[in-house]
Amino acid sequence: MEFCRELEPIAEANEIKICIEPLNRNEDNLVLSVEHGARLVDEVARPGIQLLADFYHIMVENEPLKNIAAAGARLKHTHLADIGRVAPGSAEEGEADFCGFFAALQRAGYEAS
Numbered sequence: 001m002e003f004c005r006e007l008e009p010i011a012e013a014n015e016i017k018i019c020i021e022p023l024n025r026n027e028d029n030l031v032l033s034v035e036h037g038a039r040l041v042d043e044v045a046r047p048g049i050q051l052l053a054d055f056y057h058i059m060v061e062n063e064p065l066k067n068i069a070a071a072g073a074r075l076k077h078t079h080l081a082d083i084g085r086v087a088p089g090s091a092e093e094g095e096a097d098f099c100g101f102f103a104a105l106q107r108a109g110y111e112a113s
Contacts, residue, residue, distance in 0.1 A: 001043050008046040019052035019077045024060035034058060034075075035067040041074045050074055055101050056081035065100050069107035078105065078112075 004018070011018050022028075022037040031037050037051045051074040058068070060083065068075070082096040 001040070004040075004044040004049050005046055008044070008048040012048045017048055017050060017076060019050050021052040021054055021079075022057055022061075023054070024057040026060070027057075032057075032061055033063050033067060034071050035063070038067075038071045038074050050076040052077040052079065053105075054079040054081075055096065055098075056083065058101075059083050059096060065097070065104040068101070068104035072108050075105070075108050075110050078110070 004020075007018065020031060020037045020040055022031045022033050025032055031040065034051065034053050041049060041051050051071055053068050053071065053075055056079065058065075080096075080098070080101070
């Protein structure tokens with residue numbers, strides 16, 4: 001937390017926002033859920049430190065989509081991918097509930113910029 005608190009003024013001075021990205025247990029052992037990332041953003045309590053939701057990692061970890069909605073205004077960026085890394089709208093059928101993900105983003109008040 002202290003590292004984020006020290007880094008944030010430097011990022012802000014350079015007009016950079018930092019987003020904590022929860023990964024999955026195969027790629028990380030620190031932040032494994034949007035819910036945990038949101039708690040870290042709250043603990044850091046600096047406006048330049050926010051949250052990223054990566055749908056691929058959310059699916060790998062079987063994280064409930066309600067956690068995305070609960071992240072609310074902390075959520076500043078997203079990534080999209082299917083578990084099989086199938087592109088949305090492709091001829092192949094993927095596993096991802098993109099409609100559910102987008103609905104959760106809408107409930108969070110997320111606006112893509």
